[in-house]
Amino acid sequence: MPRPARRTSLILILALLALVIAFAAWRATHRASPEPRFTLFVHPADESHDPAKVVAAVFTRTSEHLDWSALLPKDLSGAEKILWIEQIGGGGSARLFGGYSVRGGELYFTPSAPLLPGATYHVAFAPPDAEKGDVQSPANVGFAATSGHGRLDLMYQVPAATAEAPKLQTLHPTAEELPANHLKFYLTFSEPMEQGVFLERIKLLRADGSEIAGPFREAELWSPDGRRLTVWLHPGRQKTGVSLNEAEGAVLREGETVALNVSGAWRSVRGQKLGVDFKRSYRIAAAARGQVDPSKWSIQPPKANTRDPLRILFPGPLDWALLQDGIRITSDARQPLDGRLHIADGDGEWLFTPKTPWQSGSHLIVINPVLEDLAGNNLNGPFEADATASAAAQPSVAELPLRIE
Amino acid sequence: MKTQTVLRASAAIATLAVITAGVSRISSQQAQAAPSPGHASHLKNAQTGGLKLASVSSLSFGPAGLLLVAEPGSGSVVGIETGDTGPMKKPKPIADIGTVVAAGLGTTAENITIKDMAVNPESGRVYLAVMRKPDNAAAVITIGADGKAGALDTAKFAWARVTLPGGTTTKVTNVTDVACASDRVIAAGSCNEEFASKIFSIPMPLEHGGTASVFSAETYHVSHKKWETRAPISSFVCEAEDGKTNVVGAFACTPIAKFPVGDLQSGAQVKGVSMVELGSGNRPIDMFMYSKGGKRWLVTQTQRFHQPLFGPSNLWGARVDMALLNPSSPDKTNEKAVHRDVKQAKDPQGIEVVDVLFGAVQADKLSDEEAVVIRDNGGKLAMELVALP
Numbered sequence: 001m002p003r004p005a006r007r008t009s010l011i012l013i014l015a016l017l018a019l020v021i022a023f024a025a026w027r028a029t030h031r032a033s034p035e036p037r038f039t040l041f042v043h044p045a046d047e048s049h050d051p052a053k054v055v056a057a058v059f060t061r062t063s064e065h066l067d068w069s070a071l072l073p074k075d076l077s078g079a080e081k082i083l084w085i086e087q088i089g090g091g092g093s094a095r096l097f098g099g100y101s102v103r104g105g106e107l108y109f110t111p112s113a114p115l116l117p118g119a120t121y122h123v124a125f126a127p128p129d130a131e132k133g134d135v136q137s138p139a140n141v142g143f144a145a146t147s148g149h150g151r152l153d154l155m156y157q158v159p160a161a162t163a164e165a166p167k168l169q170t171l172h173p174t175a176e177e178l179p180a181n182h183l184k185f186y187l188t189f190s191e192p193m194e195q196g197v198f199l200e201r202i203k204l205l206r207a208d209g210s211e212i213a214g215p216f217r218e219a220e221l222w223s224p225d226g227r228r229l230t231v232w233l234h235p236g237r238q239k240t241g242v243s244l245n246e247a248e249g250a251v252l253r254e255g256e257t258v259a260l261n262v263s264g265a266w267r268s269v270r271g272q273k274l275g276v277d278f279k280r281s282y283r284i285a286a287a288a289r290g291q292v293d294p295s296k297w298s299i300q301p302p303k304a305n306t307r308d309p310l311r312i313l314f315p316g317p318l319d320w321a322l323l324q325d326g327i328r329i330t331s332d333a334r335q336p337l338d339g340r341l342h343i344a345d346g347d348g349e350w351l352f353t354p355k356t357p358w359q360s361g362s363h364l365i366v367i368n369p370v371l372e373d374l375a376g377n378n379l380n381g382p383f384e385a386d387a388t389a390s391a392a393a394q395p396s397v398a399e400l401p402l403r404i405e
Numbered sequence: 406m407k408t409q410t411v412l413r414a415s416a417a418i419a420t421l422a423v424i425t426a427g428v429s430r431i432s433s434q435q436a437q438a439a440p441s442p443g444h445a446s447h448l449k450n451a452q453t454g455g456l457k458l459a460s461v462s463s464l465s466f467g468p469a470g471l472l473l474v475a476e477p478g479s480g481s482v483v484g485i486e487t488g489d490t491g492p493m494k495k496p497k498p499i500a501d502i503g504t505v506v507a508a509g510l511g512t513t514a515e516n517i518t519i520k521d522m523a524v525n526p527e528s529g530r531v532y533l534a535v536m537r538k539p540d541n542a543a544a545v546i547t548i549g550a551d552g553k554a555g556a557l558d559t560a561k562f563a564w565a566r567v568t569l570p571g572g573t574t575t576k577v578t579n580v581t582d583v584a585c586a587s588d589r590v591i592a593a594g595s596c597n598e599e600f601a602s603k604i605f606s607i608p609m610p611l612e613h614g615g616t617a618s619v620f621s622a623e624t625y626h627v628s629h630k631k632w633e634t635r636a637p638i639s640s641f642v643c644e645a646e647d648g649k650t651n652v653v654g655a656f657a658c659t660p661i662a663k664f665p666v667g668d669l670q671s672g673a674q675v676k677g678v679s680m681v682e683l684g685s686g687n688r689p690i691d692m693f694m695y696s697k698g699g700k701r702w703l704v705t706q707t708q709r710f711h712q713p714l715f716g717p718s719n720l721w722g723a724r725v726d727m728a729l730l731n732p733s734s735p736d737k738t739n740e741k742a743v744h745r746d747v748k749q750a751k752d753p754q755g756i757e758v759v760d761v762l763f764g765a766v767q768a769d770k771l772s773d774e775e776a777v778v779i780r781d782n783g784g785k786l787a788m789e790l791v792a793l794p
Contacts, residue, residue, distance in 0.1 A: 087511045094508030097546065099558030112556030113510045113542040121511075184598070194539030195460075196518045214710060218688065219637070221579055221597040224478060226541065230597040235636070267539040321598045370599060383600075 040125040040152040041145035045110060052114040052158050054143070056085055056123045059106040068102050071127060076100040082127055083109045088120045088155070096121075117271060118160035125152040165275045166191045166268035171260065172320035173374055175346035176281075179288040180254045181375040181383070185231040186321050187262065192226030194267045201266040202231060204251065205259045205279075212258070215251040226269065230321070235376075252284045288316070288375040291382050293396045294367050304360035304404045309342070309351040312365070317347040319372040326371035329354075329402065332362040363402040369395060447471045448484055449612035451563040458483065458543045458559065461534035464523035467585035467609075472523075472532060472557075474545065475592060480577035481568045482592050484611040485559065489547075491527045495771065495790060497552030502533075502779060503786040505554050506546050510537050519786065521691075522767035524777050531777055531788065532557070533767075548788065565613035569594050569605045577603070579637075585609075586643035586650040591666070592617070593638040593654065602637050604652055604675060606666055618671035622654075624662045625679045625739040640689040642703065646731060653730060655689035655705055660742065663730055679742045680730045681756065683723060686711025690720075693770040694727065695793055701727035704759060704776075704793075706768040715747070715758055720781065722762030724794065726755030761791035 038060050045053040072079055079100040086095045098111040115121060127150065146152050167190040173182075187202075198220055204212040217232035233251050252258060262278040296315050302308035310329065318326075320343060329337045329352055339354040369379040376383035379396040447467060459478035467473055470489040475482060499505055503514035510517060521534040531548040545557040569577040569592060580594040590607040602622040607615070622638065641654035649667030654677070656662070662677035683705065691706040702724040709719045729743055737743055743754050750758040762768055765778040771790065780787050 094511075096511050097509035097544070097554070097556035099556070099560055101560070110558075110560065111511075112544050112558070113537055114540065116511055116540075119511065183600075192541070195541045196536060196538055219579055219581070219595075222478070223597065224480075224578060226478075232600070235600060269540045271539050319598070376600060 037147060037149055038125060038127070038152060039145055039147040040123065040154055042123055042143050042154060042156045044143065050114070051143070052117060054111070054115060054156070056083060056109045056125075057106050058083055058125045058152075068105075068107055072102075072107075076102065079107065079109070083107055083125050084123075085109065085111055085115075085156075086122050086124070087116075088122050115156075115158045117158050120155060120157045123154040123156055127151065161270040161272060163272065165272050166193065166266075166270075168262055168274060168278050171262070171278070171280055173282075173317055173347055174320075175317040175348065175374070176283060177285045178252065178282045179286065179373075179375045180250060180252045180284050181287040181289070182252060182284075183233055183235065183372075183374065183376045183383070184319065184321075185233075185260060187229045187231065189227050189229075189268070192269045193229070194269060195220060195222060195226070197266065198229060198231065201263040203261045203263070204233075205261055207257045207259075212251060254284055254286050256284050257281055258284060288373055288377060289382050289384065291377050291396055292318070292371060292373055292379050294365070294379070294400055295397055297400070299365070299400065299402065301402060301404055302358055305357050307354060307357050309353045310358075310402070312350040312352075313345075314348050314350070317374055318350075319374065320347045322368070322371050323347065323350060326368045327352075328366045330364045330366055331359075332364065334364065334366075337363075358404045360404050363404060365400040365402050367398045367400070369398050446486065446563065447610050448486060448563055448565040449610040450614065451486070451565050452613055453563050454560050456483070456485070456559040456562070456564045458545070460541065461520055461536065461543045461545065462580055463521045463582045464532050464534045464545070465582075465584045466523055466525050466527075466532075467590065470525065470527060471585070471611075472525075472545070473583045473585060473590060474534070475580035475583040475594075476543075476566070477578055477580045477594075478543075479566075479568060480580060480594065481566050482580065482583050482590060482605075482607060482611075482617075483564060483566045484590070485557070486563045487525075487557065488562070489525050489528045489530055493527065493772075494529050494550035495775075496524070496529055496531045496548050496550060496777060496788070498790055499548065499552055499554070499788045501785050502548075502554075502788040506533065506535055509546070509554060509556065510535070510542070510544060512537055514786070519767060519779060522769055522777065522779055524769045524771050526770070529771060565611045565615075567607050567611060567613070567615050567617060569617050570619050577605075581637060582640050584641060584643045587645055589650065591641070591643055591650075591652055593641055595637045600637070602656075604638065604654075604664060604666060606671075620664075620666060620671075620673055620675040622664055622675050622677055624656070624660065624664075624677035625742075640692045640705070642692045642694055644694065644727075644730075653692070653703065655683075655692060661703070661705065661725065661730070678738045680738060681725055682742050682744045683707070683756070684745055684747045690766070691768050693768070693776070695770050695773045695776075697773055697793060702793075703727055703730065704762070704768070704770075706762055706765055715750070716760070716763045718764040718781075720762075720764050720766060722759040722765065722768060724757050724759050729755050757794070759794060761793075 038058055040058050042054050042056055045055045084095045096111045098109050101108045144154055146154050169190050170188045172186040204215045215233055217234050221230040237251050259279050259281045264274045264276045266274050298313040300311040302310050323343055327350060337354050339352050342351040372378045379398055458476055460476055461474055462477045463475035465473045470487040472485045472487050473482060507514045507517045516538040518536045519533050520536055523532045533546040535544050535546050546554055547557050548554045577594045578597050580592055583592045589609055590611060592605040594603055595601055604620045604622050605617040607617040636656045638654040639656060641652050644651050644653055652664040652666055654662055660679040661681040662679045664675045664677045666675055687707040687709050689705055689707050693704050695702055704722055704724045706722040709721060715721050745756045746752045764780045766781050767779040768776055771777050775790050776793055778789050778791055780789055
């Protein structure tokens with residue numbers, strides 16, 4: 001063979017060898033790892049991106065091919081042994097309750113209750129036979145991820161709640177005087193409050209500061225938004241002749257002064273305390289036993305073609321919550337008028353400002369028969385009515401004429 | 406690599422967002438205890454996954470593992486098909502159930518309230534309605550024969566929610582109790598601002614978004630000898646008599662009364678018949694029925710807020726011979742209702758103090774022989790099995 005040809009062959013062989021070596025090297029670097037590489041991450045559970053509502057999830061780079069059934073049975077029983085969240089601190093750690101699911105090749109753990117503001121959690125993924133990882137990594141404030149071949153650990157801290165204190169916005173009745181058979185208080189807060197504690201947080205005190213024992217009905221009655229609490233004085237003690245009333249006496253006594261005290265220790269759902277006690281005193285008047293009678297109301301009609309308020313003055317305060325929806329103004333043809341409502345003078349005055357100027361002519365004041373005074377007496381009868389037919393009260397008139405001129 | 410991770414994470418995040426925004430698409434094969442194939446559903450227009458409970462006040466079981474949850478925040482009853490249909494196994498007692506439940510919810514025992522307990526009659530598994538303080542998070546916790554506690558994974562089961570119709574002016578927000586009769590679900594509830602006794606009847610199957618019939622209950626209150634429409638029912642059970650449903654309920658001033666709701670139309674007033682007066686100063690917590698020694702018994706667990714106490718705790722229970730609730734003679738109803746003789750622990754009329762219920766904050770039947778109780782042992786809550794007399 002001529003020398004140039006031999007050299008060319010050698011170069012070709014070397015080039016081929018180089019190609020084989022390069023391919024082998026490429027294969028070596030791109031071949032799938034003998035163990036799958038996992039990523040553990042903490043992520044918002046929903047679109048609210050609330051850092052207290054999270055899921056822990058695990059996927060692998062080859063998750064579309066990963067068969068979790070190699071690690072877990074179909075019903076995912078035993079998943080709590082390989083993926084969990086535990087709370088750190090508070091004298092120990094305990095794994096949180098939650099649910100498991102596999103979606104899109106990823107294993108999820110969803111805690112059954114939101115995490116707590118300011119608390120730190122250890123999130124762990126421990127595939128079988130994996131060695132213990134390094135859990136000493138600093139806590140991540142915010143969502144985080146970590147990757148590796150074996151056991152994975154993450155620390156996750158929920159940001160602390162804002163320090164702003166909740167407020168008791170209103171307490172009704174606003175009247176200075178209550179009948180001795182008064183029934184309900186309404187407390188409205190600036191934000192949703194802790195439930196299950198109202199009997200410890202609200203006290204009724206006598207003038208000497210002593211606490212009245214067992215004054216409230218135990219039913220805890222919050223508005224759906226968790227901001228307004230209805231507190232009933234125990235009806236069994238407020239009604240005459242009921243065994244509780246006979247055994248323990250009425251909660252309130254005519255002529256005394258009592259104070260409703262709301263403790264500053266009461267927390268909002270964010271865990272922030274009211275901070276200061278709130279106290280309002282009431283003079284206790286005679287019990288109110290008559291039914292509500294709108295014919296005794298004083299109506300002050302506005303002038304036509306104005307947006308002046310219609311004023312209705314009651315002989316005494318009515319129930320603030322029931323007043324919100326208890327009186328409607330309609331046209332003569334019973335079309336309800338749109339407008340703004342204002343309750344004033346210790347819940348003894350009702351003002352209605354129409355959206356459009358008053359039309360002259362006949363109108364109607366339509367009253368819901370269940371509208372009550374402070375003692376639970378309504379248009380249908382007094383609170384202490386005996387439901388037997390012979391004793392039934394005649395309902396009061398529930399409609400009043402209103403003439404606008 | 407880092408970029409790849411971020412990209413992969415972003416993809417996962419996007420996936421998650423889609424998943425969590427919509428209805429969860431967990432396949433039935435991954436469900437822990439999906440109803441068995443061929444099993445007739447007790448729900449109509451059932452939803453799958455995505456159930457979040459706003460609050461919990463009371464639990465009860467219907468047929469085939471149907472869990473009924475009273476949700477006072479929304480004034481609703483939620484039915485959940487847990488698929489927990491047995492086999493029957495006794496739950497394992499837990500010495501400090503408060504701490505176990507609290508830890509699983511990331512808090513301490515003083516920051517949880519066990520609102521109610523129901524034992525699944527088909528599996529013996531214990532279900533607890535739990536609220537956490539201060540954030541009012543609601544959870545249903547279950548305890549099985551192995552003594553392990555865990556949260557019911559509400560995302561996995563078929564469910565339906567029925568919101569109870571409101572009162573004259575306001576929404577129903579307080580749902581005090583719920584129970585399943587043969588052909589319907591019964592709930593007791595009230596509006597915050599109105600003092601009224603309302604019984605709600607929801608037809609089975611429970612239809613998601615459906616509504617309930619509402620009855621105003623009128624009862625003769627033995628303690629002050631008046632007919633009442635306004636006292637709410639605290640606790641009740643359903644029983645059938647001649648194929649017709651009766652609600653047997655207890656009030657805060659403790660008459661036990663029977664309300665026949667079988668044939669009533671919505672809006673009707675149902676006249677309760679007062680049968681038994683346990684004595685004043687007691688607030689009913691729970692009721693259940695069992696049969697033993699050829700008799701049917703109604704157990705009422707009660708909190709006493711009067712002196713004298715009837716034993717070592719203000720929490721006490723009595724069993725009432727059900728024959729007293731189905732009297733052949735009308736002479737034993739209303740103003741002539743049977744009064745418990747409070748001086749006798751075993752009143753020969755058929756009303757007896759049940760010693761094993763002293764100190765129980767929750768009680769439910771496991772079988773005709775045993776009950777599960779949660780007892781307050783000096784501040785620690787213990788879940789125990791007790792023999793019924």
